[in-house]
Amino acid sequence: MTLPASAIPAAPKENEPVNAVNENAAMLALLARRRSTKIAHFAEPGPSPDQIDALIALSTRVPDHGKIGPWRFVVIDGDARARAGEALAQVIANDAGVDDARLAAARGIFLRAPSCVMVVSSPKPSPKVPEWEQFMSAGAACFALLLGAHAMGFAGAWITEWPAFDARARKALGLADHEQVAGFVYLGTAREPAIERVRATSEGRVTRF
Numbered sequence: 001m002t003l004p005a006s007a008i009p010a011a012p013k014e015n016e017p018v019n020a021v022n023e024n025a026a027m028l029a030l031l032a033r034r035r036s037t038k039i040a041h042f043a044e045p046g047p048s049p050d051q052i053d054a055l056i057a058l059s060t061r062v063p064d065h066g067k068i069g070p071w072r073f074v075v076i077d078g079d080a081r082a083r084a085g086e087a088l089a090q091v092i093a094n095d096a097g098v099d100d101a102r103l104a105a106a107r108g109i110f111l112r113a114p115s116c117v118m119v120v121s122s123p124k125p126s127p128k129v130p131e132w133e134q135f136m137s138a139g140a141a142c143f144a145l146l147l148g149a150h151a152m153g154f155a156g157a158w159i160t161e162w163p164a165f166d167a168r169a170r171k172a173l174g175l176a177d178h179e180q181v182a183g184f185v186y187l188g189t190a191r192e193p194a195i196e197r198v199r200a201t202s203e204g205r206v207t208r209f
């Protein structure tokens, strides 16, 4: 069971008082227990176009110094998954050592889940907001997308993999030279429940000044 896009309240209008900060046990439980889904464990159904649009709209509410909006979102779902994968396969087709298995993996990369939202870090020249802050806002957008998807009832995973680090692949996916992939956020339904993993905790990572 997933929640429809209509379950999400409207965003406040500019200058409207916002009363969104209150006790929210469900939100705390989500943060305490959230887990990504392994890419091999994704299955249908994925979010509908309406649900994806709603999740992206939520993700644009991340902290954004200077109201720059230093991110954009590229939805890769349905038939576009094969088209985007084919574009990546063409990128590596003539590289040394690339065999049929690697080509097939590139072709199928976006077919591993029902949908993927590529979150693009798209920094803008700014006299007051360093690029570093703009990159972090794009990372926050990835996490907001992931959390929103979980709250809507979908499995998700924020990964990068080689296309994020190959300039040719970024170009093939439509990114400009100054843009980076903040994340490919895969969305769908988990074939099996995620199992907790070893993770970095706050132990040894907190000091008080």
Ligand SMILES: Cc1cc2nc3c(=O)[nH]c(=O)nc-3n(C[C@H](O)[C@H](O)[C@H](O)COP(=O)(O)O)c2cc1C
Pocket (backbone or CB within 6 Å): 034, 035, 036, 037, 157, 158, 159, 160, 161, 182, 183, 199
């Ligand atoms: C920017 C970024 C890129 C990541 N890229 C990958 C990746 O390419 N492959 C991968 O297995 N996990 C990647 N991860 C880690 C997963 O998102 C995830 O955190 C991990 O699988 C652990 O699951 P958890 O989110 O439940 O802790 C990345 C995380 C971040 C923040």
